[in-house]
Amino acid sequence: MLSRTNGTVWPSLISCSLMIFVLMACTNCTAPPAPSVTKGSPQALSPTASPTARLGAPGCNPPSPIDESNIGSPEAQGTATGTILWALFLGGIPPVKGESKIIWRLGDRFQNPISIAALGPHGLYLLPLFLQEHGGSNWNRPGDEWGSGFTFPETGCWDLHVTGGPAVGDVWVVIS
Secondary structure (H helix, E strand, O other): OOOHHHHOHHHHHHHHHHHHHHHHHHHOOOOOOOOOOEOOEOOOOOOOOOOOOOOOOHHHOOOOOEEOOOOOOOEEEOEEOOOOEEEEEEOOOOOOOOEEEEEEEEOOOOOOOOEEEEEOHHHOEEOOOEEEEOOOOOOOOOOEEEEEEEEOOOOEEEEEEEEEOOEEEEEEEEEO
């Protein structure tokens, strides 16, 4: 038979057990997983991308989507960190060994000095033939405008990699 002093132990043990159970249940709650980011090519969508748009990804899997309905030259929306990035390929997607001019529109997170490099098959690394800031044009995309030139020596997937301040972006294009 329980004594009067031992009779109060059971309700306390039950209360403690219930509190531990409730605390354990709360600590098992998990937040949704954070999106994965591939080093060198952040996958954040720009503010102008639709929720269903699939922007370019490493290895051109997929390449950045090309739209040929704007001012007569194909354009591609880049994959950038919390900002916008657009590339306009004057004269079309450049052929191998043909000189190309690419106009860029960079959102406000890109800050001077900016740099652009083309990362290609077999570890090829190209700096632009020129890189210059533009005052503007009739290309209707937001952001600061820049011009660059490249001559791609090989066919394949090329990552046009843009950096400036806290912003990083990529346009993935297949050169043939």
